[in-house]
Ligand SMILES: Nc1ncnc2c1ncn2[C@@H]1O[C@H](COP(=O)(O)OP(=O)(O)OP(=O)(O)O)[C@@H](O)[C@H]1O
């Protein structure tokens with residue numbers, strides 16, 4: 046649990062004002078059903094298999110637009126599997142199968158006739174390991190999504206700057222936009238990947254342990270980025286860092302597998318999950334008594 | 337005095353020698369691999385020395401004419417004894433034929449191979465993939481005479497058709513122009529046969545490299561809403577480019593050295609022929625094959641010298657490829 050040990054130091058870095066900002070935003074976020082922006086993404090009865098092995102059983106979760114939902118749980122409980130069913134990346138694994146529905150704006154993304162590339166434009170993803178395209182420059186990396194999906198945009202420079210600013214990277218790279226993506230530090234690369242996923246203007250952003258390879262300073266920057274972004278999109282973040290979940294998320298969902306398939310144990314407001322969880326298994330996990 | 341010494345950093349220490357005591361098993365293995373590595377170098381060196389030894393006198397007497405002229409005349413007296421002073425040997429036509437046929441072969445084979453490899457790596461269902469990989473590898477093992485015969489009897493009529501089309505629409509390009517309507521047995525047909533021979537090699541190298549494209553980059557592209565083609569363009573090609581160049585060079589090497597297939601298909605004529613559709617030409621290897629049987633001792637030396645030149649040209653082409661790969665490589669990796 047290196048995450049825990051680095052944390053006290055991090056708390057001191059966080060400016061009280063920004064913490065308060067996040068907290069009050071979370072307070073302002075209403076109970077499920079009352080979000081002004083409505084439901085962003087609904088997962089209904091998701092099951093996932095790898096070959097014959099059921100990895101995820103019957104997960105139903107609503108993600109509200111304009112909120113951040115953290116997925117927590119011990120290793121191997123199916124968090125990544127679940128998040129990858131939300132933008133149809135799950136099906137890249139040859140033996141993978143799924144059941145259930147994922148509704149984006151009310152329509153099932155697995156319905157026959159759906160163009161999967163359109164889904165992935167609307168539901169972006171940031172991976173655990175920063176993966177910029179090494180053959181492209183920083184600017185090309187940010188705008189890669191447009192090229193890959195054949196999208197036209199009027200003013201590329203404005204979009205470039207906007208995305209890098211939203212990802213909190215602009216000041217660090219504005220003088221070397223033509224340097225190669227691989228020439229950045231790990232934390233900068235991860236924010237570059239965030240900027241890259243913002244350029245196609247997704248409604249939902251999936252983040253699978255985006256900070257697990259980053260130092261505390263970069264982690265903080267990414268967290269600030271997340272709270273900036275959350276006002277305009279739905280964010281779902283997998284994290285092993287309880288403090289991070291508490292800091293950035295409005296809702297928290299706890300997953301668990303008892304050796305068999307992973308299941309959703311409990312979901313609720315983040316402060317409730319951490320202060321008075323309904324399930325003792327959740328309590329044990331968030332207080333660090335197992336996991 | 338002392339304050340000066342304090343402000344100065346102490347001199348850097350000597351760099352230490354980093355050694356380890358080798359284990360016995362490691363020593364043995366090291367010996368075995370080193371032996372293997374050296375023996376291939378040794379064999380290559382011995383071939384080179386043999387060719388040089390045999391061919392030197394001809395290279396010396398003919399000088400640059402050996403590679404700039406095209407007459408091949410082994411003069412003999414009435415008793416069938418060679419007369420070196422009246423003999424002339426030049427392989428310019430054959431050298432150019434070698435390069436022309438090999439270039440045509442690579443130009444046809446590389447696109448086909450790359451598309452095949454892309455299909456096998458990113459599109460084919462695994463059952464199709466297995467079968468096709470086996471077939472393609474099998475193609476690489478066919479004896480070249482079979483390609484030659486097939487090229488002669490089956491491919492030639494249709495290749496002649498394509499050659500006529502090329503001539504009709506691209507005849508204004510010097511390479512495709514014709515002085516005489518002899519479309520049979522041309523470098524073009526030979527190039528097509530050679531391309532079929534090198535497709536398996538280039539395909540399997542390209543497939544190998546496409547298959548190694550880092551998964552996280554592929555996923556990054558797809559997660560951005562990329563189409564499959566977009567992913568291939570943005571991720572797989574930059575990653576594989578240098579390897580594909582390497583594979584193409586290997587194919588080029590094989591095409592330049594191919595003997596029997598070219599001998600079967602091509603109409604060997606001692607004249608420099610840039611018109612790829614015209615039925616005349618040859619390559620160094622097939623010329624050696626053709627002449628070897630009835631050659632006088634002097635002529636044999638000339639053939640060895642021709643072999644030496646082929647050896648050197650292949651070497652140059654391969655080193656050139658190395659330079660290209662290392663210059664253009666890195667960025668996509
Ligand atoms: N490609 C795969 N093939 C087969 N089984 C897999 C594959 N990926 C994951 N699994 C299995 O599915 C289950 C869930 O894995 P998943 O990666 O979703 O866990 P996770 O909660 O993300 O864990 P972590 O916190 O360690 O990332 C595990 O039991 C794992 O072994």
Ligand SMILES: [Mg+2]
Pocket residue numbers: 124125126253
């Ligand atoms: Mg995971």
